[in-house]
Amino acid sequence: xxxxxxxxxxxxxxxxASAQFNLTEYYRMPPLHHTENLRRCLHExxxxxxxxxxxxxxxxDNSALWHQIEVFSDDVKRHFRHDFVHSGICLxxxxxxxxxxxxxxxDALFVEEFPWKTGQKWYDNSTFFKNRTxxxxxxxRQMNQCVNLxxxxxxxxxxSSIIHFCNTNRDTENVEYDHWHWIFLSVTLSILVxxxxxxxxxxxxxxxxxxxxxxxxxxxxxxxxxxxxxxxRLTEVSKDExxxxxxxxxxxxxxSVYIFVQAHHLYSYAVxxxxxxxxxxxxxxDTNYIAQNNMSTVQTFYLLSGFxxxxxxxxxxxxxxxxxxxxxxxxxYRYVRLVPVLLVVILxxxxxxxxxxxxxxxxxxxxxxxxxxxxxxxxxxxxxxxxNYVNPDEMxxxxxxxxxxxxxxxxxxxxxxxxxxxxxxIKNWIIGIAFAMSLCIQFVVNYIxxxxxxxLFTPExxxxxxxxxxxxxxxxxxxxxxxxxxxxxxxxxxxLCFYIxxxxxxxxxxxxxxxxxxxxxxxxxxxxxxxxYVFFTYNFEKGVGLSxxxxxxxxxxxxxxxxLLLGFVSKFESGAKRFLNWHVFTPLGRLxxxxxxxxxxxxxxxxxxxxxxASRSYSEWFLESVGLFLIANLMAIVLCLCxxxxxxxxxxxxxxxxxxxxxxxxxxENLPMQHERIxxxxxxxxxxx
Numbered sequence: 001x002x003x004x005x006x007x008x009x010x011x012x013x014x015x016x017a018s019a020q021f022n023l024t025e026y027y028r029m030p031p032l033h034h035t036e037n038l039r040r041c042l043h044e045x046x047x048x049x050x051x052x053x054x055x056x057x058x059x060x061d062n063s064a065l066w067h068q069i070e071v072f073s074d075d076v077k078r079h080f081r082h083d084f085v086h087s088g089i090c091l092x093x094x095x096x097x098x099x100x101x102x103x104x105x106x107d108a109l110f111v112e113e114f115p116w117k118t119g120q121k122w123y124d125n126s127t128f129f130k131n132r133t134x135x136x137x138x139x140x141r142q143m144n145q146c147v148n149l150x151x152x153x154x155x156x157x158x159x160s161s162i163i164h165f166c167n168t169n170r171d172t173e174n175v176e177y178d179h180w181h182w183i184f185l186s187v188t189l190s191i192l193v194x195x196x197x198x199x200x201x202x203x204x205x206x207x208x209x210x211x212x213x214x215x216x217x218x219x220x221x222x223x224x225x226x227x228x229x230x231x232x233r234l235t236e237v238s239k240d241e242x243x244x245x246x247x248x249x250x251x252x253x254x255x256s257v258y259i260f261v262q263a264h265h266l267y268s269y270a271v272x273x274x275x276x277x278x279x280x281x282x283x284x285x286d287t288n289y290i291a292q293n294n295m296s297t298v299q300t301f302y303l304l305s306g307f308x309x310x311x312x313x314x315x316x317x318x319x320x321x322x323x324x325x326x327x328x329x330x331x332x333y334r335y336v337r338l339v340p341v342l343l344v345v346i347l348x349x350x351x352x353x354x355x356x357x358x359x360x361x362x363x364x365x366x367x368x369x370x371x372x373x374x375x376x377x378x379x380x381x382x383x384x385x386x387x388n389y390v391n392p393d394e395m396x397x398x399x400x401x402x403x404x405x406x407x408x409x410x411x412x413x414x415x416x417x418x419x420x421x422x423x424x425x426i427k428n429w430i431i432g433i434a435f436a437m438s439l440c441i442q443f444v445v446n447y448i449x450x451x452x453x454x455x456l457f458t459p460e461x462x463x464x465x466x467x468x469x470x471x472x473x474x475x476x477x478x479x480x481x482x483x484x485x486x487x488x489x490x491x492x493x494x495x496l497c498f499y500i501x502x503x504x505x506x507x508x509x510x511x512x513x514x515x516x517x518x519x520x521x522x523x524x525x526x527x528x529x530x531x532x533y534v535f536f537t538y539n540f541e542k543g544v545g546l547s548x549x550x551x552x553x554x555x556x557x558x559x560x561x562x563x564l565l566l567g568f569v570s571k572f573e574s575g576a577k578r579f580l581n582w583h584v585f586t587p588l589g590r591l592x593x594x595x596x597x598x599x600x601x602x603x604x605x606x607x608x609x610x611x612x613x614a615s616r617s618y619s620e621w622f623l624e625s626v627g628l629f630l631i632a633n634l635m636a637i638v639l640c641l642c643x644x645x646x647x648x649x650x651x652x653x654x655x656x657x658x659x660x661x662x663x664x665x666x667x668x669e670n671l672p673m674q675h676e677r678i679x680x681x682x683x684x685x686x687x688x689x
Contacts (some may be wrong), residue, residue: 004459009649012142012149014425021072021205021281021282023278023552025068025431025641026072026278028068029065029068029069029072029082029155029368030058030082030085030151030154030157030581030643031085031275031277032082032084032085032086032277033085033086033087033273033274033275033385033532033613034085034086034087034088034150034274034290034613035087035088035273035567035613036051036088036089036090037090037611037612038051038088038090038501038510038611038612039611040090040358041090041091042167042168042169043169043673044092044188045092047092048168048169048170049090049091049092049169050090050091050092050135050139050166050168051089051090051091051166051167051168051685052088052089052091052135052139052143052164052167053086053088053089053163053165053166053365054086054087054088054089054143054147054162054163054164054242055084055085055086055115055122055123055161055162055163055164055165055365056084056085056087056144056147056151056159056160056161057083057084057114057159057160057161058083058084058085058087058123058151058157058158058159059111059114059157059158059159059160059336060117061157062281063156063157065155065156065157066157069083070083070543071084076458076460077284077456077458077535077537078281078284078285078458078536078537079281079284079459080277080280080281080458080459080460080463081118081312081460083116083117083159083577084116084122084274084525085159086164087147087150087161087682089143089146089147091139091142091143093140093146093381094143094145094146094321095142095148097149098142098145099144099147101117101149102106105134106458108147109145109148109149109152109158110141110144110145110148111144111148111158111159111160111161112160113160113162114160114169115687116672120464120468121468122402123164124372124468125163125469126370126394126518127368127373128212128369128372128373129164129165129365129369130354131164131166131369132164132165132166132269132367135166136163137162137164138338139163139166140161140162140163143161143163144160144161144162147159147161147313148161159558160336163366164202164366164467165366165369167365173344173353180347180376181351181352181353181355183347183351183400184350184351184352186342186438187343187344187347188344188532190452191225191344191642191643192642194222194225194431194646195225195226195227195641195642195646197222197225197644198222198224198225198226198227198505199225199226199228199252200439201222202226202229202443203228203229204229205540209462212349221653224645224646224647224649224650224653225642225646227641228360229409230640230645230649231641231642233645234590234591234637234640234645235586235587236586237583237586242311242315244581244637246308246311247581247583247585248568248571248577248580248581249307249308249589250306250585250589251579251580251581251582251585251588251589252300252580253301253304253309253589253592254588254589254591254592255510255617256297256300256592257298257299257303257592257595257596258629260297260298260596261599261625261628261629261632262594262621262622262625262629263292263297264399264599264600265603265607265624265625265628266292266621266625267462267532269457269602269605269616270462270463271462271465272363272366272367272607272608272610273363273366273368273613274614274615274616275611275614275615276615276616279616279617279618280459281459282584283538283605284459285594286385286540287533288530288597289442290382290529290533290536290620291525291528291532293457293536294454294528294529294531294532295457295477295530296454296526296527296528296553296556296557297557298402298477299379299483299554299555299557299558300485300557300561301402301406301557302304302406302483302486302487302490302494302558303486303487303489303490303565304490305406305409305410305487305490306487306489306490306491306492306494307490307491307494307565307616308488308490308494309414309417309490309491309494310409310417310490310495311494312496313417313421314361314494314498315427321609323418324418327414327418328392329655330414331410331411331414332655333651333652333655334407334408334410334650336647336648336650336651337644337647337648337651338403338407339383340594340643340644340647341546341594341597341598341643341644342382342383342397342400342403342597343383343595344600344639344643345597345641346379346382346383346396346397348601349371349372349375349396349601350376350379350395350396350479351372351373352376352437353368353371353372353601353604353605354368354369354371356374356605356606357608357609362449363608363610364608364609366466367604367608368604368608370466371396371397371466371604373394374394374395375396375397376392377394377396378390378391378394378395378396379396381395381396382397382400382403382404385403385404385407385408386404386408387399387401387404388404388405388408388478388479388480389479390631391546392469392474392478393468393469393474395469396556397597397598397600397601398465398466399596400597401478402478402596403597404480405478405479405480405481405483406480408480409480409483409484409487412480412484413487413488413491416430416431416434417491428495431488431491431492432493433523434488435485435489435492435553438481438484438488439485439551439555441481441482441484442482442485442550442551442554443547443548443550443551445476445481445482446476446546446547446550446551447477447543447544447547449471449472449476450473450542450545451472451542451547451550452535452540452546452550453477453531453534453535453546453549453553454531454532454535454542454549454550454553454554455476455477455554456471456472456535456536457477461473461486470675476654482554484552485555485556485558486554486555486558489555489558489559489562490558490560492562493561493562493565493566496562496566496567497566498546500569500570505536506570506571506572507566507567507570507572508570508571508572513567514572516563517563517566517567518574519563520560520563520567521576523560524557524560527556527557528557528561531553531556535553553601568580572646579608588633590640590641591637592636593636594635594636594637594639594640594644595629595635595636596635597630597639598632598635598636598639599628599629599632601636602628602631602632603628605625606627606628606631607628608643
């Protein structure tokens with residue numbers, strides 16, 4: 001087992017690992033997506049016009065083409081299921097085509113539903129699409145006949161079909177405003193009135209007209225909503241020693257979020273129908289692009305969360321005030337800080353998001369209407385931070401699983417740290433046992449589920465994310481217990497930082513460390529590329545060896561990160577350190593939470609209203625993702641100044657103790673904690689990612 005792994009690693013490094021599949025043969029297969037002109041279909045006449053998106057499973061036969069489809073689709077790690085196609089059919093065109101056939105010919109085109117060879121679910125029967133049931137009853141048979149007419153004429157194939165959803169030219173007339181819309185409008189109006197009132201009042205109280213007025217931490221609850229005051233909170237740069245030591249984390253957070261926005265936008269090419277689906281599949285064959293399918297980079301935020309949580313708790317412990325009450329206050333403060341922005345985005349998704357572009361038709365319904373239903377049904381799981389375990393198949397804001405998982409781990413580790421600081425002589429044993437148990441959990445779960453050597457986000461898993469979430473995604477990727485180890489690695493990294501600082505160890509004096517540290521920037525890419533190539537390309541026997549490999553791949557990215565963190569807090573100079581300590585990243589780093597929460601919604605609004613299939617490219621992806629990130633930054637500024645910072649200010653006022661001498665420590669805004677910080681009662685900052 002391990003000998004084979006080593007051999008494949010060498011092949012991925014030195015061999016020709018970028019062999020592509022044969023595109024000539026590829027284009028002989030039916031396209032994954034084909035569609036008629038939506039705009040012409042709906043508006044060519046004033047009559048009632050219908051355009052339906054239809055899912056079709058191709059029926060097996062003895063033809064050479066079917067054999068090719070079967071062989072290509074069976075490479076499930078790297079390819080879509082090409083026996084599963086999406087079609088956009090205009091009812092009026094369909095009826096004209098069928099009118100030229102005899103009854104016998106039309107009946108011969110219809111194929112009854114049959115079991116799909118994969119045993120997977122290929123459509124859903126939820127009621128989130130309006131009028132879906134009536135559309136299926138009225139047009140289902142005709143749509144299947146028209147899809148099969150197209151398949152017969154072009155590929156001599158047939159299949160069983162079902163309507164996923166339909167657009168009509170009367171959709172805009174059927175838009176209804178309900179209590180979700182009024183709740184969102186009420187919340188938004190309340191926020192705007194509070195912000196406007198507080199900002200005007202704050203400006204009038206500034207009798208001397210000085211900037212120092214807005215930096216005064218003593219304020220009334222209403223002034224927490226002052227935009228000017230919160231702007232200074234956002235842009236303030238502290239010069240104390242700890243803030244200088246850890247300022248680089250602002251840059252790491254900000255750049256990490258940018259990478260995630262890029263990755264999520266690329267994944268949207270697999271979720272949304274595109275003309276050249278081979279772009280996605282080719283990336284799983286080419287070592288120049290295969291690293292983008294390795295999901296290990298997500299562990300960066302868990303690493304940073306654990307790192308900064310220990311730093312905050314360590315400072316609190318030094319003050320002798322780390323106790324059960326303050327642990328509870330930290331958890332409450334974290335919740336109060338995270339939920340308001342999340343709630344506003346959920347309310348928008350549950351109300352106005354779908355309505356804003358319902359007249360654009362196309363695949364807008366595919367992206368927005370189920371999301372509206374999920375948010376209306378399961379909003380409470382998001383607010384309770386359990387959406388990664390409860391009803392994950394119908395999760396509102398799929399990317400918010402991270403907020404839930406990180407919060408769950410945060411609570412566990414805060415309790416763990418309370419024991420470590422209660423019994424400092426055995427704290428190394430406590431963290432060591434906890435880390436070992438987290439690795440055992442990963443091994444056991446992977447072994448029981450017969451998982452692969454790493455989490456594989458396959459093309460088909462991406463395409464079916466919103467209507468048939470894969471078991472691997474639900475049971476592996478989004479759960480807290482499978483990500484606990486990387487959070488604990490961050491805690492261990494922080495403990496090592498305090499160890500070398502306490503003993504005044506200058507790692508920059510060791511040439512070997514410097515060589516290894518600089519090599520980490522290249523090792524990270526190597527880890528992503530080699531891991532993705534080996535496990536996407538080859539199949540291994542499920543068992544102990546593969547589960548051990550899984551544990552290694554799950555943690556190697558963050559173990560590699562320990563060396564980077566130790567280097568960044570050491571005293572030696574480098575261009576990378578100077579760049580990441582650039583002051584401009586301080587306010588940008590504080591925007592990362594709001595950027596993370598809103599970027600998927602913005603992506604839907606900007607790119608989700610395409611009427612016809614687009615042909616994508618990597619240059620287009622890069623430009624679109626940069627534009628999306630910049631727009632998300634602008635939206636994050638609004639969310640931070642109007643919601644996030646006001647709520648943290650209120651939370652601090654409500655949780656403040658009578659210990660006046662601790663108040664100034666409580667209001668220090670400048671430690672680069674994950675998504676700013678979670679602080680309470682004058683305690684140093686306890687963080688989140």
